[in-house]
Amino acid sequence: EDPRFPPIEKKELDQLTISVDVLTTPEKIDDTSSLDVKNYGLIVRHKGRQGLLLPDLENIKSIDQQLKVCLKKGGIKESDPYELFRFEVKRFHH
Template identity: 50%
Template sequence: MPNSEPVRVAKYALEEYLRQRSVISVPEWVSEELTARRAGCFVSIHTRDGSLRGCIGTIYPTEENVALEIINNAISASTRDPRFSPISVGELPCLDISVDILGLPEETTVAELNPKMFGVIVTLGNRKGVLLPDLEGVETVQQQLRIALRKAGIRESEDYRIFRFAVERYY
């Protein structure tokens, strides 16, 4: 199955950066759907066995369009995810990339969460934890919240705020 356009943009940006150490401009072949729209996005990189190798994203848009958001987040996911060493050129053939384009977050309650449909953001002061939706091994709202809270360094007993967001996931 051919890759979606957002994934083709991410792969191209990643390959060019790792081979040439240059950040690409938006390629001419990118559609208006990605150049006329602004949105946050996450780029996730996995090994063929499904192990996470890098994931970086933006909740809100930081670039002039989603194509640039994908380009920058693809490079960051491959080189700046603090959980992993930078990806090497030799790894490229063995990696799978997905791109999640985010809808705007909305404040919500635990009762309105659904880990298959919505990502979650928990905040308290300047602490923030984000978890994408429909992740392997995350079946319940409690699991989703526990992981997001741990990422934020927030205890379950603290008075935190919850936001949810929808994504368009591309492979």
């Protein structure tokens, strides 16, 4: 169960598309200059907390926005000394 989405109904099954994202091994980066929101996902870590955001999301238009969403998801403050990791995604559809 995912609280973000309503349950799928039986009548919707024929209309579903299955998509699987396989993430590459995260690569530690020093800053956001090597990011691209279309090609790289982002992981932010600080003291056991982590925020992760996949690349190429419809509502994410800038690196700054990607970083802020990751920080929020991880419960990490902008002023915390966090680590950054980027990754790529191989997307499979069925």
